[in-house]
Amino acid sequence: MRYAQGASRVDVELDGYLNYHFVTAPPETATFPKLMLEAGINTAAVATGPDGPRRPVVSLRSSPWKAGHATNPWHDEFDLDHGHVRYYGDHKATTVGLPGATTGNRALLETWALHAATDPIERFKAPPLLIYRSTTINRDGRNLVKGHVEFCGAAIIERLEHVVQRDPETRRSFPNLVLDLAVIDLAATGDALDMRWIDDRRDPALSAEQANRHAPASWWRWIRDGRAAIPRARRRVVSSRVRSTEEQRPTPGSPEADLLQRLYDYFDGRKHAFELLASKITAQVLSRSGARYHDGWLTRPGGDGGVDFVGRLDVGTVGNNVPLVILGQAKCITPTSSISPDQVARVVARLRRGWIGVFVTTGVFSRQAQVEVIDDQYPLVLVDGRTLAEQVLLMAAADHNGDLDAFLNSVTGDYDNAITYRRPDEILYG
Known part of the structure; x- marks a missing residue:
């Protein structure tokens, strides 16, 4: 998809690609702000429903072209055919404090607490992680590394660890978070995600359970059975x-x-x-x-x-x-x-x-x-x-x-x- 910060939600396409802001736009009657991808870890505003506050969604963007740079001294790993993504938090060598000091890492820790919850009521509130990967496209003989993203699926945090990494330029070590994400199976909907799910999760008039009425079957399976359901909910494409x-x-x-x-x-x-x-x-x-x-x-x-x-x-x-x-x-x-x-x-x-x-x-x-x-x-x-x-x-x-x-x-x-x-x-x- 074409991702441009100031793009309209009305235009279906931009420069020959699907317009990200059109795809993620809420119903015309809603006034929700845009779901942005400016940072690696992007959080939607908290919605307060009848049963309390909930984070509607967390959007993760990985930028392979930045891997190893000072702004992104780590390498996210994607194995979508087996439903696995290894994603690093946004702590850097220049960040002061523990790995939860940044807004992004703090959101991941809050999300992890709900994804690891043993109570289905808590799992109803858990925000899905929508994963995007920046992709390079060629236009008029030029390789463009910015402004285009590939949707890689919705995910559950399977494991969260504290790690020590090293900045490739300064050689300074620093603490960070690393997540093993289970990308859920969307085969029942042709690998498509029903965005009404995200719209409902942003609607304060709906309870946490009601806000998941358009969630994929694999997500409902996880809400019901917890961690034991992850192997059955995980995406697998054996043929490739x-x-x-x-x-x-x-x-x-x-x-x-x-x-x-x-x-x-x-x-x-x-x-x-x-x-x-x-x-x-x-x-x-x-x-x-x-x-x-x-x-x-x-x-x-x-x-x-x-x-x-x-x-x-x-x-x-x-x-x-x-x-x-x-x-x-x-x-x-x-x-x-x-x-x-x-x-x-x-x-x-x-x-x-x-x-x-x-x-x-x-x-x-x-x-x-x-x-x-x-x-x-x-x-x-x-x-x-x-x-x-x-x-x-x-x-x-x-x-x-x-x-x-x-x-x-x-x-x-x-x-x-x-x-x-x-x-x-x-x-x-x-």
Whole structure:
């Protein structure tokens, strides 16, 4: 949609795109102010209904083109096919106070209290989070990064954490909030959101329950059953899980593309050492699920039988968990090359019941290799070149102030001590 601050609510289109202010306009009889997207976290004015005050809606806007800048030193993550968005609050290195000091973060904390409520009456009052993502469009040969947004859905806060981040320019650390959002299923309405829901939530004449009469069925399910309903209310698009070659490679000319080529050049003559990098990337990727990853070891060169490294993932609480063996395969190939189904099958053949495989490469996975993993429901995580480059940048920034050479030296420095002659299942015993 075209988002312009002073645009009229009457015009259906602006510059050939749907007019955001027309789409979000209330009925003609209402005098509600515009729902703005000027900030990353945008709150509608509180409405006081017959049963008390309620926040009608919170609109979140993510600006990928700003990621890493001083105004936005974090990277929101979108996985809409699986109904998940990881969104960072608006605390910055220059903000004084705790993460709730900003207007946006304070609104998120208030919303979290209602989204985590155990009483359905409180959940009736909970404002939906409407998620938008700034998108770049090309007009007359120019790339425009401002003024256009993509609607990504309505969401429930599934988890809120306090984190410490680092400003990429000043290198100063600062506290912030990070939210895991469950994007709700709108399949019953063709992935469309009925804006009468938001209009009703802004109407002070309606009770909190009445104000949800046009809410999606998935939202009602969550109001009724609470957190237990989130897996069933979450949006899932299984058919689009196959990623194209372009999606698995960094954008040409980007820092990630340069880094990926540099990684290939660095490890081309010592590909077994690449396996240690792959094991560290695996720890980074799997740990983001909330489970605890434990480093294991590298297998001996030339006799791995389809397994390059071993790790362990503990799922559950500290006192009540299930340890899972992680078998890893690493392939340092030219970034333009692809991994075949046969190469993937070799890893899968080594998996036992309850084990998980991870395949890390500097290249991409062929379409057929992905299809076989999805169709046969193999417990195999595929980490392509683009993901590898993105994770290396994050790890280098977090632990080495962005110094890639220092990061790579720390990886290869651990190589000799990482090789062990042990069976994979031995990692279950310490």
